[in-house]
Amino acid sequence: MRFWYTLSTGKKRLLLLLGIVALGSLLYSGVAQQRLINPLLAPLDQRAQHVLKQSLMLSSASFATARLIDRGIAFVSEAQFSVGVASIKPGQVLKPLQDMAVRYSDIMVLAMTSVGLQLFLVEFGKLAALPLFGSGVIVAALGWLLGPASWRPACTYLLRMFMVLLILVRIGIPLGAVAVGALSEWVLEPQRQATEMALSKETAELQSVDQPLATPDSGALAWLKQLASNANELFAAVKTFSDNMVEKLIQLIVIYSLKTLIFPLLSLYVLWHLGRWFVLRPLPVISTADAVKPAI
Template structure:
């Protein structure tokens, strides 16, 4: 009697699991064709790409700003004339920004790869193969016990699980990563980006000229400065090396003036140079504005602001590393472990028809 009761309970337990697995097969095939998770993951990847691209643009802008400041040479008089270069004091910061830029490239690359793979596993071919495999498993579950428990029945079930893993593994990884990102990381990343964007000199200001005559004057000014620079270069090749220091400082000053004038003429003036374009009421005022635009105190103030942003840069690098590389790999590892456990088990036994 006890053996009979045990057999009945075991059959009831097996029957529940059998219907559960059959329901999961039907549900997974339906979910595959609905594309609900696919749409969510695609939207998340697109949003993450926009965010990572913004971070990369900021990195490029900071790199351009630092490179420009490194090219600036200051002249001052303290009894004896001398010059101070901003390059050396900005070199460590420039190295960090280069690493930050490389990290953003890596993050964008990771997101693009995920997007391409999502498009592949969301293709109709995967949906059709999963559907055919699911139907084969359902058919094997309703025919005789020997077939369902045999090698072919188990093979069909494992084939379905393999296709299910390929179809949904990356989708579930990206979906889980998106949920964690939206809950804990997204706003933190936005805050760090906002801090970097607010640094004076990083954002470009659009200041398009409405006065054609002023644009013409700037063009003539640039041409004149370029001619002066060419003349100085020729003189540098004809004088002894020990006499070149003064001319090199003058050439650097002219090159900086040319760069600022070109930015102002194009209406693309980085942050703290934005007011220059509004100062061009005449050619003389334009030259004066350019010469007064860059000074040691201003550069060191900008350097101080950039130094204060080091923590924000490091935070951004860590956040993007976490949400584009570490978390996806972690979720994929956990999902793979779960799939391995299912694969090594023998789930075919619960699909056997319940004995009478």
């Protein structure tokens, strides 16, 4: 650093210009990205992609389960049979469960969209963040170095902004995905596995309902009929089944909302405010005495 302060202003500018040219050569030749940055960050990228693909697979399976519940209940709700002298439609009691399954499938669509967007940003950062935002850094640095003094505040803010965007997209988003995955594995995964296991067990009878029921003694309707010997017991059993399923769907909605929506958005919010603080912090003030101090 002492050597730097001994140089004249012209020599300092020349060295900075040579440094920018060298940085541009590494950037546009692909050496910086293919041989330095990407190999260095490869473990982080692979871990982030693994976590996001696993979340996408789980969200897709949950969406399929929700649609299966909705389809099975739609078939059952229109069927009726007689118990003694009463004619009943047990599927109507499952209507709240069907509504909750529809809401659950909507949440799963949002979850898959969120995870897909994060996967895109991770891939985008790996392929295009350095050439795109690195070019902005070089242009802002050249403007600061070669332009008039009145350009320097704006060029400084642009330089900071492109640096923050580069770090946020190339490192922050994969790091946030890995952190969210680790937090979800620690806090949410045991509850998710237990809830989905119970959900799969209780929907086992609905999985056989692929076509509308032809007779009152086939498929899920026969299963429901065997739950009780009269209408009151049957409706009580169906209502209990529906309430239990609704409770489990609510738990899964909370888990997937936290895992695929709230936690990723919270991590992006924190990263964004850190970057915003770095970009908008005041520029250093150079005193008049320092500005007119002759170079040694």
